[in-house]
Amino acid sequence: MGKPTGFLEYDRENSIAVEPKERISHFHEFHTPLSKEKQQLQGARCMACGVPFCQSGMMIGGMASGCPLHNLVPEWNDLVYTGNWEQAYYRLAKTNCFPEFTSRVCPALCEAACTCGLNGEPVATKENERAIIEYAFSHGLVKANPPKVRTGKTVAIVGSGPAGLAAAMQLNKRGHLVTVLERHDRIGGLLRYGIPNMKLEKEILDRRIQLMEEEGIQFVTNADVGKTIKAEDLLKQYDRVILACGASNPRDIKVPGREANGIYFAVDFLSAVTKSLLDSNLTNGEFPSAKGKHVLVIGGGDTGNDCVGTSIRLGAKSVVQLEMMPKLPDQRTENNPWPEWPRVCKTDYGQEEAIAVFGHDPRIYQTTVTEFMADEKGNVKQAKIVRLEPKKDKKTGRMQMIPVKGSEEVIKADLVLIAAGFLGSQKYVTDAFKVELDARTNVASKQVPYQTSVPNVFTAGDMHRGQSLVVWAIQEGKEAAKAVDESLMGYTNL
Ligand SMILES: Cc1cc2nc3c(=O)[nH]c(=O)nc-3n(C[C@H](O)[C@H](O)[C@H](O)COP(=O)(O)OP(=O)(O)OC[C@H]3O[C@@H](n4cnc5c(N)ncnc54)[C@H](O)[C@@H]3O)c2cc1C
Numbered sequence: 048m049g050k051p052t053g054f055l056e057y058d059r060e061n062s063i064a065v066e067p068k069e070r071i072s073h074f075h076e077f078h079t080p081l082s083k084e085k086q087q088l089q090g091a092r093c094m095a096c097g098v099p100f101c102q103s104g105m106m107i108g109g110m111a112s113g114c115p116l117h118n119l120v121p122e123w124n125d126l127v128y129t130g131n132w133e134q135a136y137y138r139l140a141k142t143n144c145f146p147e148f149t150s151r152v153c154p155a156l157c158e159a160a161c162t163c164g165l166n167g168e169p170v171a172t173k174e175n176e177r178a179i180i181e182y183a184f185s186h187g188l189v190k191a192n193p194p195k196v197r198t199g200k201t202v203a204i205v206g207s208g209p210a211g212l213a214a215a216m217q218l219n220k221r222g223h224l225v226t227v228l229e230r231h232d233r234i235g236g237l238l239r240y241g242i243p244n245m246k247l248e249k250e251i252l253d254r255r256i257q258l259m260e261e262e263g264i265q266f267v268t269n270a271d272v273g274k275t276i277k278a279e280d281l282l283k284q285y286d287r288v289i290l291a292c293g294a295s296n297p298r299d300i301k302v303p304g305r306e307a308n309g310i311y312f313a314v315d316f317l318s319a320v321t322k323s324l325l326d327s328n329l330t331n332g333e334f335p336s337a338k339g340k341h342v343l344v345i346g347g348g349d350t351g352n353d354c355v356g357t358s359i360r361l362g363a364k365s366v367v368q369l370e371m372m373p374k375l376p377d378q379r380t381e382n383n384p385w386p387e388w389p390r391v392c393k394t395d396y397g398q399e400e401a402i403a404v405f406g407h408d409p410r411i412y413q414t415t416v417t418e419f420m421a422d423e424k425g426n427v428k429q430a431k432i433v434r435l436e437p438k439k440d441k442k443t444g445r446m447q448m449i450p451v452k453g454s455e456e457v458i459k460a461d462l463v464l465i466a467a468g469f470l471g472s473q474k475y476v477t478d479a480f481k482v483e484l485d486a487r488t489n490v491a492s493k494q495v496p497y498q499t500s501v502p503n504v505f506t507a508g509d510m511h512r513g514q515s516l517v518v519w520a521i522q523e524g525k526e527a528a529k530a531v532d533e534s535l536m537g538y539t540n541l
């Protein structure tokens with residue numbers, strides 16, 4: 048343990064965020080990290096608890112609590128405090144393939160379970176993680192380390208999101224020859240085309256992919272397995288296949304007028320903006336324009352928030368974000384105690400920006416859309432919204448959100464972004480491999496974890512667990528790699 052009294056002596060200090068009105072003028076990350084010395088004091092706040100929930104990654108109360116990767120949080124917090132940055136990196140890299148991603152986009156399940164958070168502010172573990180990995184990159188500690196011996200076994204990984212990348216890194220380290228196939232023009236899955244630049248600059252992704260290439264992993268882009276590449280060919284060509292295609296089936300809003308122009312799924316909108324940004328710094332205009340438009344975002348979650356922040360950067364005239372459920376409380380309630388994940392209302396960066404620009408929170412709770420109205424050219428112009436109230440279903444006892452009669456209202460909407468969640472895997476890929484699905488259309492792995500119903504075909508990430516988080520995708524990729532390695536070699540040391 049670093050400093051026994053650290054948590055009493057030092058307050059939590061976070062990196063400085065650029066003011067909302069200033070940062071909306073660009074698509075770059077907008078946090079200035081603390082100085083090394085200040086970050087070390089944040090490490091000193093860790094109490095190295097006897098039972099550190101922060102690194103335990105368990106399901107408590109139906110939600111994950113603590114780091115799913117079991118990052119050795121108290122160990123490296125201590126090494127941060129003592130300024131042992133190099134050792135801190137080696138301990139961090141032991142469990143986390145990509146700390147540069149998680150330390151930017153993870154919701155920090157570790158911090159929600161930190162004992163310091165019981166009576167005050169949790170240890171700034173996520174920013175300590177970022178300081179360690181950025182120190183390691185800037186001091187040349189993160190190097191390509193190709194395997195000394197090759198096994199001669201081959202593995203194809205379909206999908207280059209965090210799950211596919213983590214599996215690739217682990218299997219290549221073991222000496223297997225790994226090829227990652229990606230249908231998009233660039234590698235990274237939702238890290239590339241989903242999570243906006245403001246949260247994760249794409250150079251961060253590129254520097255990691257370059258290292259992985261130097262380590263011998265082959266990346267093939269524009270390779271749509273199940274369409275341009277046949278599943279049978281992959282199974283013949285490779286000893287094992289891992290399906291890590293994500294949960295990219297968006298939930299639709301099926302109401303009258305849905306066919307109008309100007310209504311997009313959130314990921315299609317966000318990925319078009321990022322692609323245009325990467326291809327031409329937005330000059331090619333190949334994305335749905337939000338300039339001067341009344342933007343309606345349907346879905347109050349994180350993806351919806353990314354749409355709010357992106358629309359504002361593109362010059363939206365107004366932004367409204369609809370959420371079906373009631374507003375969460377500002378503080379934990381009694382039935383949601385520590386170390387459960389706190390079900391509290393948070394105001395994310397996009398919403399902060401909307402408040403700064405338009406003077407109010409863009410979120411409207413307990414509300415949904417019942418109709419879209421278009422002009423004579425078929426372009427969406429308005430949406431009819433209705434208020435909802437929770438009512439218990441008499442038969443099932445479950446809570447349902449029921450429309451309130453007479454509460455309908457028409458609002459302006461000339462760009463609509465649907466961020467209403469995802470419904471599992473895409474049929475054309477699962478059909479191509481004939482893998483069994485579970486009730487939620489995720490790929491099932493019944494007997495052996497991560498092994499599908501089809502011999503030699505494994506699965507990982509959102510495609511397996513359903514829409515989730517980057518940290519879970521990395522964990523799934525690592526675990527699937529273990530299962531593949533064991534099936535190839537009879538044992539695994541991963
Ligand atoms: C807008 C948005 C923002 C998010 N923000 C966060 C965040 O801030 N923090 C966080 O922790 N999580 C976030 N998430 C969730 C997180 O991105 C996902 O949980 C994670 O990326 C899942 O990783 P994955 O590797 O399983 O799948 P994905 O990242 O979805 O990658 C799957 C890849 O497979 C490719 N693919 C699919 N089918 C084929 C095929 N047939 N052939 C070849 N390639 C194929 C896809 O093109 C894609 O590149 C966000 C999600 C979205 C949509």
Ligand code: SF4
Pocket residue numbers: 113114115116118120149150153154155156157158172173176518
């Ligand atoms: S990966 Fe996420 S949960 Fe794990 S230590 Fe880092 S920020 Fe915390």
